[in-house]
Amino acid sequence: MKLADYYLGDPRVVLVPIEHLSRTGMSTEFAALLAERRSWSSARVDFFNSAFSLYWERTRVLAHSRAWMAPRIRNVAMLTDFDAVRPYVQLLNTSSWTTYEADFDPETSHVEFAAYLLVHGDRLAETGEVTMAAIRDAAYWFDRTDEECDAFAAAAAESERPDAAAFRALAKATSWLRRLYHETLKRPVIVGGYRSIPGTGLLVPRDIEEEPPKLVERWTKVAERALKRYHAHWHAPDAAAVDGLCAWLRDEAPLLLVTDRTRILWDPERPDALGKLRNVLKQAGGAAVSAIDADLRVIDHHSRRFLEAVADQSALPAPAPDTEQGGYTFMHAGRRLIAYDLKEPGMERLLGPDLPYGRAMLGARTVHEWAHLAAMAGWVPRTVDETRFVKLSAEFAVLIESVIEATPIRTARPAEADLKALAGGGSPGLALASLMLGRISDYQSNIVAWPFLNEAERETYVRHNIRTLRASYNPQQLWRMLVRYLYEYQYLGLSAVEDPRSYFFQSTWFDIDFIASTVLDIPRFDALAAATHALVTCYEIDPTKLYVPSFA
Numbered sequence: 088m089k090l091a092d093y094y095l096g097d098p099r100v101v102l103v104p105i106e107h108l109s110r111t112g113m114s115t116e117f118a119a120l121l122a123e124r125r126s127w128s129s130a131r132v133d134f135f136n137s138a139f140s141l142y143w144e145r146t147r148v149l150a151h152s153r154a155w156m157a158p159r160i161r162n163v164a165m166l167t168d169f170d171a172v173r174p175y176v177q178l179l180n181t182s183s184w185t186t187y188e189a190d191f192d193p194e195t196s197h198v199e200f201a202a203y204l205l206v207h208g209d210r211l212a213e214t215g216e217v218t219m220a221a222i223r224d225a226a227y228w229f230d231r232t233d234e235e236c237d238a239f240a241a242a243a244a245e246s247e248r249p250d251a252a253a254f255r256a257l258a259k260a261t262s263w264l265r266r267l268y269h270e271t272l273k274r275p276v277i278v279g280g281y282r283s284i285p286g287t288g289l290l291v292p293r294d295i296e297e298e299p300p301k302l303v304e305r306w307t308k309v310a311e312r313a314l315k316r317y318h319a320h321w322h323a324p325d326a327a328a329v330d331g332l333c334a335w336l337r338d339e340a341p342l343l344l345v346t347d348r349t350r351i352l353w354d355p356e357r358p359d360a361l362g363k364l365r366n367v368l369k370q371a372g373g374a375a376v377s378a379i380d381a382d383l384r385v386i387d388h389h390s391r392r393f394l395e396a397v398a399d400q401s402a403l404p405a406p407a408p409d410t411e412q413g414g415y416t417f418m419h420a421g422r423r424l425i426a427y428d429l430k431e432p433g434m435e436r437l438l439g440p441d442l443p444y445g446r447a448m449l450g451a452r453t454v455h456e457w458a459h460l461a462a463m464a465g466w467v468p469r470t471v472d473e474t475r476f477v478k479l480s481a482e483f484a485v486l487i488e489s490v491i492e493a494t495p496i497r498t499a500r501p502a503e504a505d506l507k508a509l510a511g512g513g514s515p516g517l518a519l520a521s522l523m524l525g526r527i528s529d530y531q532s533n534i535v536a537w538p539f540l541n542e543a544e545r546e547t548y549v550r551h552n553i554r555t556l557r558a559s560y561n562p563q564q565l566w567r568m569l570v571r572y573l574y575e576y577q578y579l580g581l582s583a584v585e586d587p588r589s590y591f592f593q594s595t596w597f598d599i600d601f602i603a604s605t606v607l608d609i610p611r612f613d614a615l616a617a618a619t620h621a622l623v624t625c626y627e628i629d630p631t632k633l634y635v636p637s638f639a
Contacts, residue, residue: 088120089583093546095124099171100178100443102420103135103163105550106584106592110143110158112136117323138201139163146206147546149226154271154288156209159555160593162321163205164190164443165400170320172442173435174249174313175217179444182594184208187248199235200242200254203227218307221257222299223287226272228264236261249313256305263295295502321439332368332380333361341387344419344426352429367429371437377428378441384412385450386416386425393457393539396634404463415445415452416518418459425453444547451540451548458535466632467531471625479625480524484516484620490615491515491566494606502565503603509567523570523619530577530623537581538635555595572597579619593616 094102094117119128142158149155162183166172169187178185185208190201193304210220228236232301240258243251268275268290275281281290291299335341339356340604345353345364352364368376394400406418412426415434419426429436461467469476474589491499491506512519537545552575560568572595579587588609592598601607607615629636 088116089291089585090542090546091120091124093543095120095529096543097443099167101125101165101167102183102443103158103165105182106586106590107163108139108160108163110140110160116273118561130193131191134196134198134201135163135191137197139205141198142205145202148208149272152271154239154269155226156213157596157599158209159596161208161212162550169247170317170321171440173317173439175244175310176442177212177215177545178442180554181212181215182550182554184212189247195242195245196243199238200246203239203254215511217310218303220251221260221283221302221306222289225264225267225287225289226269228261229267229269229273231261231265236265240557242280246250249316250309252312252623253309256309260298260302263298263605266295267291274504291590318438318471321372321374324369325370325376328373328376328380329365329371331381335380336364336383337361339387341383341534342390343383343386344422344424345383346419346426346428348428348430351426355424361391363544372439374440375437378439379427379436382436382441382449383427384445385446386427386453389450389453389539390425390457392636393454396539396636397461398632398634402464402632403460406460407463415449416456417452418456419499423460427458443460444543447541447543447547448551451536451544454536454539455532455548458532461535461633462528462531466629467534467626468629469625469628470627476622476625478565479618479621480517480535483520483523483615483622484514485568486516486611486615486618487519487566488514488516490569490607490611495604498565498604498606505563510554515566519566520622522567523574524622526571526574527623527626530574531626533578534626535583535628535633538637549578549584552578553591553594557600569606572601573615574623577617577620577623590617604630 090104094104101121102116103113107114113121113132116551118127118129118132121132122129144308146155146158150157162179164178164183164185165188166185169189172185176185182237184205186201186204189354190196198326203224206224207220210223211217214220214223231239235339236258239261240255243254243258245252248254267273268281270283270288272288273289280293282293282296282451289299336345336353340355340358342355344351344355347363347367351362352367353361353431368379371379383584397403403423405423406420408420410418410420412420413428413431415431416425416427418424471479506515506518506533509522536548540548556568561572570590576591579591592602602609602612
């Protein structure tokens, strides 16, 4: 199977990928791979599929009210060890449910428990916050039977997840959660006598109004304890690992900077000056130091390989002053070197090992930062003449204007004012084409970076960038969102995903927001995607400026 090593190469995780998932569970092809590579039984596959189907059907029903998010396909990342990966982490840029393999064990778990964990994962991806998740998901329990709640409680009691106590508390709470009301999903018969929970639509009867904050407090304490357990597990220091990392930095002077937010801790221009770095590394456990060591070696490898391919390194421009100073790695605005921040927010680099797929994204990010400089230098020029480019832009404009004209009034009307402002009295289609091409430097960087990346780095980069845009655009910005989607859809052409359209439709809510809403049909989507592809592929690397290697 293509990408089998990508899905299962890290022993800490079983990744059931988007392209092998549907509303009924995993594909038979992937089930066979799990049987071969991870010894999954048919009973476990059936359990997974039953749980996933149950999650899908229940959230689909809830979504009919428009007060609940519709289900969508994401990767299911099942961690194989309770302490191997930081709890609550969102893998692949929130494009995955993070669960445990034990959650899908038919001998100790139950489909009621596993299905709810997927609902819970949706909420974490939406809010990025765990302590209120049980309250925000309260409506899930409105239609659950006593038998279903009992099955959930029994599985929660058996679970050994680091946060299992939170789900045991939730199991006890289902008796009063089912007594709550909701402004849309379950309106009370008698008006008044309820306390609302802001931002949730929930209405709490007065006699149980103390229960929701108590559950939130319980979930908060469990989350704090789970994180404390994880950090304690990886806390043991390793002086030899620190010495080894410092010796490599001193002897090899790799092409990178190590930072601590705004400070530079280590600089290849002064490789012996290791005191500040040592002081920070003393805070880290041995596993964290080893992961940092491996990360830095990837940065150095990619930086050297890229610079060796540059015909004239002095022609690389300085980074733009507003270059983002964050991310897995970033181009230091003042030094034209890749920087690695030991205290990058959300990464916890000093507190444990690297995340699954984290180093692959770090490698991809490193090359892309260099590739942006190549694009800035003009080394990825447009290779079609002006007449051809104008023709391609006009073809895109005609296509998207035909879509706009055919869109139902109820959908198009909220976006009319924004589209008019964007067009400025000219062609809306050409304005949207120009808006999309304003992002072309990112695609030029993709063209440069791709040959330098290995399979895992390429796939991880794509899967980070193909994501729902619902949170980034409001209904008034419908057409801006569409052209952004069309542009980012092109990334899948650089992936090994065999059916890019299905992957894209089902993982981003594009099928709901644009196809089911009748803004587009599939032929028009395909035509727009092809017109976008024709525009972004007008650019190629100048081989006199940059030698393009074979795929890594």
